[in-house]
Amino acid sequence: MRFDIISCQPDLLESPFSHSILKRAQNKGLVEVHIHDLRKFAINKHGQIDDYAFGGGAGMVMMIEPIDKCISGLQAELSYDAIIYMTPDGQTLNQKIANQFSLLQNVIILCGHYKGVDERVRQKFITHEISIGDYVLSGGELGAAVLADAIIRIVPGVLNDESSALTDSFQDGLLAPPVYTRPADYKGLQVPEVLLSGDTPKVEQWRFEQAITRTRERRPDLLNE
The missing domain is CATH 1.10.1270.20 (tRNA(m1g37)methyltransferase, domain 2)
Known part of the structure; x- marks a missing residue:
């Protein structure tokens, strides 16, 4: 199973995938995790990936163009079974959802940030929207790590005793x-x-x-x- 995680704070994701079960799953060749820095797809040399919202209001919004470049580039190389957006207003993660995702092969996870993403990203690319609870974090990275952990640990062969997950x-x-x-x-x-x-x-x-x-x-x- 392959995860491509898109983030504007990729350093936050280094630790969760470098230890314990998630690391062993990768070492066994059962799972691949690729983290993509969204700022590499910025619209200018200043690394801009966000802008003010039309209509005004507090906070910034993640722009569609960098996200489009990143996701379209990934899709040019692979066919993805799901493109998941981590957002507080998504479907609340539970074990049933994790079980369903564990049957997929290639998954993109987009980490939200600021006031969220331009709505057209959700319309054009996103197949699933997931929340890990009724609260707001500084970004979607921790939620993405939680989701990936819940999925990866039940991928066949990841745990030494597969009956443990059951x-x-x-x-x-x-x-x-x-x-x-x-x-x-x-x-x-x-x-x-x-x-x-x-x-x-x-x-x-x-x-x-x-x-x-x-x-x-x-x-x-x-x-x-």
């Missing part, structure tokens, strides 16, 4: 149950006996019941869905 919170519409590790008794805090029993069916039943209970207490909206 038991994550939200994969079955429930929150994950409590988990424990050694020691079984720590300063009087005990691991539930059923987890020490070796009885796999009972363990799985306990985990399912705990997942239901935790979801009902913390995210009852998931049960309603």
Whole structure:
């Protein structure tokens, strides 16, 4: 799977893709991540990629021309399955969306900035608009990293134990149950006996019941869905 991430602050994206699972996915050859500096497609030698909004108002707007040059250049080399714009007014990211994107091959992610992009960018290029929550960040870079992480970790072969991703919170519409590790008794805090029993069916039943209970207490909206 290939990600082309377009940003006017590309340095913000270096760290997330240089460590842990995201780095290993690239080292295994399962994922490619290419970060493109939008200022290289600026309209002048000053690196301008933004301008005042027609009609006035506070804040600057990302211009269509640099974005057009960058995306059109990428499309001249590859066919893309999705062009995603990170924006607060997009569809809120969830596990189902991440699962769907993980089946794609080539994806462009455009990081918003300032007051957003010229609306014609959205009309001409964007196939999906994604938000990571009902709040505003300084730019779309952190959101792009979150989206890419959610997708990459479920690409087949990325995790050493692929069943691990299938038991994550939200994969079955429930929150994950409590988990424990050694020691079984720590300063009087005990691991539930059923987890020490070796009885796999009972363990799985306990985990399912705990997942239901935790979801009902913390995210009852998931049960309603």
